[in-house]
Amino acid sequence: MAVSSRQKEGFTMPELEYLAQCETVTIVPLHRMERLELVRGTVGPFRPPQKTQVPLWLATMLKRTNRCRIVAPDWLKYEHLKKLCKQEEEPDSLFTKLPFHYLEIAHILLTVAEDDIAESQGIRRLLQDLRESRQSKTLRGMEMLNPLQLQMDNLSAAEINEIRPLFRHSFNMLRQLDSLVLASEKSQQQSQYADQSYAGLEESFASSYPL
Numbered sequence: 001m002a003v004s005s006r007q008k009e010g011f012t013m014p015e016l017e018y019l020a021q022c023e024t025v026t027i028v029p030l031h032r033m034e035r036l037e038l039v040r041g042t043v044g045p046f047r048p049p050q051k052t053q054v055p056l057w058l059a060t061m062l063k064r065t066n067r068c069r070i071v072a073p074d075w076l077k078y079e080h081l082k083k084l085c086k087q088e089e090e091p092d093s094l095f096t097k098l099p100f101h102y103l104e105i106a107h108i109l110l111t112v113a114e115d116d117i118a119e120s121q122g123i124r125r126l127l128q129d130l131r132e133s134r135q136s137k138t139l140r141g142m143e144m145l146n147p148l149q150l151q152m153d154n155l156s157a158a159e160i161n162e163i164r165p166l167f168r169h170s171f172n173m174l175r176q177l178d179s180l181v182l183a184s185e186k187s188q189q190q191s192q193y194a195d196q197s198y199a200g201l202e203e204s205f206a207s208s209y210p211l
Contacts, residue, residue: 010164016157017108020101021057025109026071033067056105060112070113075099076106078119081126088133095134095154103131103158138163 011019022040029046036043036058043054051071054062062068074080075098084096099105106127114120138159141152 010161013104013107013158016101016161017104019157020104020108021055021060023056023099023101023105024053025056025059025073025105026051026053027059027062027068028071029062029068031067056108060108063113063116070109070116072109072117073099073105075102076109076117076123078122078126081123081130085126085129085133088130088137093137095137095152097154098156101157103127103156134159135162 028051029048031046032048033044033046035045038055038058040055043058044052046052046068059068059070063070075084084098087093087096106123109117110120110124117123134155138152138155
């Protein structure tokens with residue numbers, strides 16, 4: 001499948017948030033509602049105070065119309081984020097596993113449903129610390145870039161999007177340099193082979209026609 005120039009350069013944050021809208025979150029409905037038939041399936045019925053899972057876009061719509069309360073996911077809770085920050089700062093640690101759209105989901109929930117999230121200001125600070133730690137780790141990973149691959153597991157969509165333009169440019173440059181090195185080595189090998197062949201020919205002439 002062909003990749004558009006827009007995809008090569010990366011997405012904007014609103015575009016990434018749009019892609020994250022289909023992720024599932026948990027809500028507590030505040031009003032009784034029947035089942036809703038959606039393109040990707042059926043949600044509901046909604047019976048307060050029974051929790052139910054819905055797409056993020058529906059949760060934000062219901063929240064804005066005061067029809068639900070959004071339950072913060074476990075990974076977005078203060079103590080859990082604090083633990084993740086410590087893990088990220090450990091020497092030689094790998095990227096901690098988070099939802100692929102964790103930054104976008106966190107931004108949407110803290111914007112639309114901040115009153116539903118305990119310690120929201122502390123969570124904002126921890127998210128910023130977490131992002132900075134992971135950015136530093138990403139930069140260290142880019143230093144190990146080679147012409148064949150770059151492996152950094154558990155990167156999120158936003159984090160991949162940040163390094164996409166730099167990675168694409170650096171990877172292409174490394175591949176070009178690698179091709180030049182291979183061409184130079186091949187040329188040297190051919191030159192050495194020619195020298196050896198010429199030396200062998202001289203020895204053959206000397207033994208066949210002694211003076």
